[in-house]
Amino acid sequence: MFDVNQIRKDFPILREQVYGKPLVYLDNGATTQKPRRVVEVMNEYYLRYNSNVHRGVHYLSNKCTDANERARTVVRDYIHAGETEEVIFTRGTTESINLVAYTFGEAFIHAGDEIVVTEMEHHANIVPWQMLCERKGAELKVVPFKDNGELDMEAFAGLMNGRVKLVAVAYVSNVLGTVNPVKRIIDAAHAVGAYALVDAAQAIQHIPIDVRELDCDFLAFSGHKIYGPTGVGVLYGKRELLEQMPPWQGGGEMIKEVRFEKTTYNELPFKFEAGTPDFIGVIGLGEAIEYVKSVGLDEIAAHEHGLIAYAMERIRQVPRIILYGDAPGKSSVVSFGLEGMHHFDLGTLLDKMGIAVRTGQLCADPVMSHYGVTGMVRASLAMYNTEEEIDALCAGLKKIERIFKM
Numbered sequence: 422m423f424d425v426n427q428i429r430k431d432f433p434i435l436r437e438q439v440y441g442k443p444l445v446y447l448d449n450g451a452t453t454q455k456p457r458r459v460v461e462v463m464n465e466y467y468l469r470y471n472s473n474v475h476r477g478v479h480y481l482s483n484k485c486t487d488a489n490e491r492a493r494t495v496v497r498d499y500i501h502a503g504e505t506e507e508v509i510f511t512r513g514t515t516e517s518i519n520l521v522a523y524t525f526g527e528a529f530i531h532a533g534d535e536i537v538v539t540e541m542e543h544h545a546n547i548v549p550w551q552m553l554c555e556r557k558g559a560e561l562k563v564v565p566f567k568d569n570g571e572l573d574m575e576a577f578a579g580l581m582n583g584r585v586k587l588v589a590v591a592y593v594s595n596v597l598g599t600v601n602p603v604k605r606i607i608d609a610a611h612a613v614g615a616y617a618l619v620d621a622a623q624a625i626q627h628i629p630i631d632v633r634e635l636d637c638d639f640l641a642f643s644g645h646k647i648y649g650p651t652g653v654g655v656l657y658g659k660r661e662l663l664e665q666m667p668p669w670q671g672g673g674e675m676i677k678e679v680r681f682e683k684t685t686y687n688e689l690p691f692k693f694e695a696g697t698p699d700f701i702g703v704i705g706l707g708e709a710i711e712y713v714k715s716v717g718l719d720e721i722a723a724h725e726h727g728l729i730a731y732a733m734e735r736i737r738q739v740p741r742i743i744l745y746g747d748a749p750g751k752s753s754v755v756s757f758g759l760e761g762m763h764h765f766d767l768g769t770l771l772d773k774m775g776i777a778v779r780t781g782q783l784c785a786d787p788v789m790s791h792y793g794v795t796g797m798v799r800a801s802l803a804m805y806n807t808e809e810e811i812d813a814l815c816a817g818l819k820k821i822e823r824i825f826k827m
């Protein structure tokens with residue numbers, strides 16, 4: 422049974438007060454809070470077992486190596502990958518996408534090729550492709566979205582042709598909350614001989630993901646958005662592609678043999694994990710996923726689904742509110758503005774009421790341009806949020822609206 426009050430007890434920070442008011446944390450799209458057991462397991466490893474992985478023969482090193490590799494199997498099972506070799510640990514979604522842009526880009530992208538993204542992407546899923554296009558003389562094509570936040574699938578279909586080599590798309594928009602039809606997109610990409618990358622930064626914590634069912638070629642996410650630590654993330658890639666891609670960063674652990682004449686590279690996944698990894702972060706990520714599984718992702722999704730519907734209905738009632746993104750089935754993000762008020766002022770006033778939201782261009786400038794605004798305010802939800810917190814947000818907005826009516 423999903424019991425939000427019980428879950429809240431696992432997150433000590435939720436009992437904090439800010440400016441003498443109870444914290445209402447609605448900035449989960451930026452980063453989620455951590456359950457006690459994630460922090461505890463990381464502390465335990467730092468305090469009792471810390472030692473570098475994959476290099477030692479001694480007890481501590483083996484202990485950390487085993488835990489690091491166990492976390493890899495936890496991730497593999499969570500996203501239903503076929504093999505642990507297809508799970509590469511990175512610093513986060515951004516690094517995962519850059520890895521693909523550099524190494525897949527190096528091997529597979531040539532002058533005249535096309536890479537397709539959408540207008541609603543996070544900058545992390547735009548800029549690496551722009552840089553790749555510049556390096557290779559390829560062209561970036563953009564699928565527009567409709568004003569309600571839905572992707573324009575007709576326009577997408579119109580962009581599919583034999584020149585397209587990669588389609589890179591967010592599973593869930595971090596601004597609009599739109600859940601994109603990624604399976605359809607992946608199938609359409611494959612039909613013209615292109616590969617598909619899914620940016621799952623805003624999906625991994627809300628939606629069950631099966632990479633084999635989706636048949637995506639790459640999938641990227643960050644640990645800190647799924648109740649895990651910062652500084653660690655995942656790139657899933659199909660083995661046959663990863664095998665064909667050259668390594669990215671050179672250094673320790675990604676090599677088999679180093680000779681001045683010629684160096685040979687390690688097996689997957691280590692080929693893409695140069696240097697000392699954030700193994701304690703990886704262990705924390707494994708624990709975070711175990712935590713999510715113990716609560717139940719389906720139960721979390723059902724709770725958040727109810728909460729987003731409640732939030733949309735309640736926020737709509739605030740006078741002079743402007744809502745951005747209302748696609749059917751949208752996920753746990755509500756972005757808005759208040760007529761005549763700067764997003765930064767709105768966010769600052771909410772902060773003084775103890776309500777943490779994100780303001781600004783939300784790392785998605787093209788979405789701001791679509792609506793002709795310089796920024797928005799975003800409330801984003803997690804498993805531990807409640808209807809009372811949505812009520813607090815709406816009461817805060819109504820108060821601000823009343824005071825600044827003139």
Ligand code: PLP
Nearest residue numbers: 513514515543545595622623643
């Ligand atoms: N993609 C999306 C959709 C995001 O929401 C984010 C972060 O907000 C990122 C990519 C980048 O994630 P990170 O900063 O953890 O690398």
